[in-house]
Amino acid sequence: MSGPGLFVSGATHQTAPLAMREKLSPGPDPAELHGRLTAIPGVRELALLSTCNRLEIYAVADDPAALRALEDAFCAHRQLDPEDFGRVRMTRRDRDAIRHLFGVAAGLESQMVGENEILGQVKDAYAAAQALRSTGPVLNRLFQKTFQAAKLARSQTAITEGHVSVANVAVDLASNIFGALGGVRVLVLGAGDIAEKTTKAFLSRGAAPAMTVASRTIERASDLASRIEGDSLPLAEVESRLKDFDVVVGSTSAPGTLISAAAVRQAMHQRPSRPLFFIDLAMPRDIDPEVARLENVFLYNLDDLAAIAEKNLAARTAEVARCRELLQLRVEALWSQLEHHLGPGAAGRENTGSPAPGGQFAG
Amino acid sequence: MLLALDDRQWLWIAAAFYFVVFVQGTISQLRGRPQSLGFNYALMAIGYACQLAGLYLRGMEVGGCPLGNHFEIIQFTAWSATTLYLLVGVTFRSSLLGHFTACLTAVLSLVSLLVPSWDATRRSGIFGENAWIEFHAALAVFSYGVFALLALTSLMFLLRNYSLKSKRVGGWFSFLPSIVELEQISLRLLIAGVALLTASLVVGSVWWFQDTGSTPSTKIGITVAVWAAYLVALSLRLAGPLQARRFAWACIILFAGALASLSWVGPGRTADSTVATRTFEP
Numbered sequence A: 001m002s003g004p005g006l007f008v009s010g011a012t013h014q015t016a017p018l019a020m021r022e023k024l025s026p027g028p029d030p031a032e033l034h035g036r037l038t039a040i041p042g043v044r045e046l047a048l049l050s051t052c053n054r055l056e057i058y059a060v061a062d063d064p065a066a067l068r069a070l071e072d073a074f075c076a077h078r079q080l081d082p083e084d085f086g087r088v089r090m091t092r093r094d095r096d097a098i099r100h101l102f103g104v105a106a107g108l109e110s111q112m113v114g115e116n117e118i119l120g121q122v123k124d125a126y127a128a129a130q131a132l133r134s135t136g137p138v139l140n141r142l143f144q145k146t147f148q149a150a151k152l153a154r155s156q157t158a159i160t161e162g163h164v165s166v167a168n169v170a171v172d173l174a175s176n177i178f179g180a181l182g183g184v185r186v187l188v189l190g191a192g193d194i195a196e197k198t199t200k201a202f203l204s205r206g207a208a209p210a211m212t213v214a215s216r217t218i219e220r221a222s223d224l225a226s227r228i229e230g231d232s233l234p235l236a237e238v239e240s241r242l243k244d245f246d247v248v249v250g251s252t253s254a255p256g257t258l259i260s261a262a263a264v265r266q267a268m269h270q271r272p273s274r275p276l277f278f279i280d281l282a283m284p285r286d287i288d289p290e291v292a293r294l295e296n297v298f299l300y301n302l303d304d305l306a307a308i309a310e311k312n313l314a315a316r317t318a319e320v321a322r323c324r325e326l327l328q329l330r331v332e333a334l335w336s337q338l339e340h341h342l343g344p345g346a347a348g349r350e351n352t353g354s355p356a357p358g359g360q361f362a363g
Numbered sequence B: 001m002l003l004a005l006d007d008r009q010w011l012w013i014a015a016a017f018y019f020v021v022f023v024q025g026t027i028s029q030l031r032g033r034p035q036s037l038g039f040n041y042a043l044m045a046i047g048y049a050c051q052l053a054g055l056y057l058r059g060m061e062v063g064g065c066p067l068g069n070h071f072e073i074i075q076f077t078a079w080s081a082t083t084l085y086l087l088v089g090v091t092f093r094s095s096l097l098g099h100f101t102a103c104l105t106a107v108l109s110l111v112s113l114l115v116p117s118w119d120a121t122r123r124s125g126i127f128g129e130n131a132w133i134e135f136h137a138a139l140a141v142f143s144y145g146v147f148a149l150l151a152l153t154s155l156m157f158l159l160r161n162y163s164l165k166s167k168r169v170g171g172w173f174s175f176l177p178s179i180v181e182l183e184q185i186s187l188r189l190l191i192a193g194v195a196l197l198t199a200s201l202v203v204g205s206v207w208w209f210q211d212t213g214s215t216p217s218t219k220i221g222i223t224v225a226v227w228a229a230y231l232v233a234l235s236l237r238l239a240g241p242l243q244a245r246r247f248a249w250a251c252i253i254l255f256a257g258a259l260a261s262l263s264w265v266g267p268g269r270t271a272d273s274t275v276a277t278r279t280f281e282p
Helices: A017-026 A030-038 A064-078 A082-088 A097-104 A118-129 A135-155 A166-178 A193-203 A218-227 A239-244 A261-272 A291-293 A303-344 B009-032 B037-064 B069-093 B096-114 B131-167 B171-175 B179-210 B217-239 B244-265
Strands: A005-012 A043-049 A056-061 A091-094 A187-189 A210-215 A231-234 A247-250 A276-280 A297-301 B122-123 B276-277
Touching: A005 A017, A005 A064, A005 A097, A005 B276, A017 A056, A017 A261, A030 A043, A030 A118, A030 A187, A043 A064, A043 A118, A043 A135, A056 A097, A056 B037, A091 A097, A091 A291, A097 A118, A097 A303, A118 A135, A135 A218, A135 A303, A135 B096, A166 A261, A166 A276, A166 A297, A166 A303, A166 B122, A166 B131, A187 A239, A187 B037, A187 B096, A193 A210, A193 A218, A193 A247, A210 A218, A210 B171, A218 A231, A247 B037, A261 A276, A261 A291, A261 B276, A291 A297, A297 B009, B009 B037, B009 B069, B009 B096, B009 B171, B037 B069, B037 B096, B069 B096, B069 B131, B069 B179, B096 B131, B131 B171, B131 B179, B131 B244, B179 B217, B179 B244
Parallel strands: A187 A210, A187 A247, A210 A231, A247 A276, A276 A297
Antiparallel strands: A005 A056, A005 A091, A043 A056, B122 B276
């Protein structure tokens, strides 16, 4: 199909493996790439969306040939073999391009369906393109309507409800027990990646709880504690200090349990009215499963948290179709406005059709 | 009459509002959607105002606090629970307390309206023209309203505890307040209820000492037993042994007992009171 149009070309986590996506990133100077691409004859407007999961070039071009020139220029800049790029390329045109961007901004195309970060990344991409003066009437309207559509999708459907990462699910559960987490005292057993991710999830929720890290080697505990502005504790003192904490996160690689039911029972005698929440992310487990039987004590292990995260993800995925339906009306409304801006050749086009195999447009 | 409506008609309207909040809340829960806190609150407030109008008209008719029969006592208890909800409900991040309160007040209001015999007669002169005794009775019934709300927050605590222990945290469980919030509000309600009931008994006892024969010993014994039971629960909660689930169960059982005791401590038990037959359209 010839004539001017709104195009998107790029690769996403759905089409390209991580190693390929690394090669597709715009590089240290995105403005330089931007300048090269906008200089291509026939390219009227341009915006680059680059995240860890996608590189997408949104362009208003005179015809598909201009888009191909743009793709070639991109490959040349990134020192990519155009054939390699062709194998992972995703292209959309006109209505499909609008539909795609709406879906991206609403989080429908994300690895974690419904995640919020992508909307901010789309906004950043638009701001960058505006700063480089590469947007015009079509992309301006496209992005503004995209932000509205994404907000609508998030508010009218359950696409963002429930957390889908284990660490965030754990923090949610802590909120279900303690309410606001501002005054909550968290003890983290272990100083590895899981411990760090979990502490960051806690710290990301508004008022920061007091964090303490305990590890077999006090240096590692102190290292993580200093990064999260918390305290450190020798692992040997953990059981005797249990009464001082509200949430205990187990994430060590110790061969046996570190916290016994007897120690928890003892701690609860000293704080009967305050619940104690154990999150056991270790394998093998750090916390004796028997503690779950104790009054006012709650224990969730890795499987429990993963099951909740999966359930939340399934609930979000079930909302995708409803969300797309909601967005479709907006896609049609926007396209009817944009086709006039695109000029002769675009107006009156009934259907842009799906991209041909290999991502090339028919016609 | 107020706006051409009599007391029972206002109370019917109030019950209808409470029922609507309850039904609307139930539908929201079944759909897995949170209720609108503001909308709920507004409907409850309208119901509350209608109930207040009904009780006001009844009070004007009987020349005092309307606590002369079971119908009036239950209406007053429901009104007290709603008062407390409207005061403390906004501090909850969830509208579920409104849903539970609406359920309780709708049931209490509708049942009392649907049982004509509860309002067929009423005792007059139960306060012996003594405003302090009237105040004592009003405080006592108001404390029952507080205990009603305490029973609701305790029930919510048990549901939240069950959801967390059984790892079923999705669906409508997610709209429940946190364990700690429920525990704190329950303790505050218990303290408030015990304080009100204590004040009521202190006021009542001053007049009882002047005329010990005016009140049957059964009524006094049961009233003091209800007060003592709540006081013991509060002491055990503060001292440590009564916590979490046991505390919640104790609050629910105590309220059931307090409600049942109304048959003995209700109106018509004073020596000087007289029975008057009421006529109304049930």
